[in-house]
Amino acid sequence: MEKGGRVMDFGSQVKKLRTSRKLTQEQLAQKLNVSRQTISGWENNRNLPDLEMVVMIAKTFQLSLDQLILGDSTMTTKLMNDSSETRKMRINLYVTIIMTLTGMGCFLLFKIIGSSLDSNGVLHEPFFLIPIGYLFLLMGLISGFNYLFKKLRKRN
Known part of the structure; x- marks a missing residue:
């Protein structure tokens, strides 16, 4: 108009x-x-x-x-930015879920594989899975907080 x-x-x-x-x-x-x-x-x-x-x-x-x-070009631009922001938020949520599940998967895998002693008395266990699991959980936690803060900021 x-x-x-x-x-x-x-x-x-x-x-x-x-x-x-x-x-x-x-x-x-x-x-x-x-x-x-x-x-x-x-x-x-x-x-x-x-x-x-x-x-x-x-x-x-x-x-x-x-x-x-x-x-109104201002409204058109705002709606396009809102759409882009929503897409970014959705990706952030997926990253949070994937990181958290991967971290929990590392702990589960550690339990499934277990540990064993060979004939020489050397302990074999996938110990590397524990720090990797914690790393993924931490990244998932950080990503989750980022998602929540953005969502709260968008509401206000």
């Missing part, structure tokens, strides 16, 4: 849609299950909604996503 020959920003677009349907910020906030301050923040371009909320806004105003977001 255009305003005065230029592309209309997302905030102006939401405000125009809201006022054209004679909705107050409070009424729109109730429909979208957010606070009135959130609507105000969008309309004044202090922040932008995430993709899930953009879909809800489009449904509320019976618009396609193209009609709602493609006119």
Whole structure:
């Protein structure tokens, strides 16, 4: 949508849609299950909604996503960055799971292989699996904390 020959920003677009349907910020906030301050923040371009909320806004105003977001390059960029961040978070979660399972697998393998004494009285055991197991568990723990901190930061 255009305003005065230029592309209309997302905030102006939401405000125009809201006022054209004679909705107050409070009424729109109730429909979208957010606070009135959130609507105000969008309309004044202090922040932008995430993709899930953009879909809800489009449904509320019976618009396609193209009609709602493609006119605003800031919104398009934000949604692309959100998508990239979500992909990174998913990879981080997979790395956490793989590292943790590999660490536990090392301990299990150590127990399965066990130890033995040969005829010369030399002990044979896969002792190297223990530090490797701890290393993988530590890496999984670090990766898991990284995932949690990013997830918490994204919420706030």
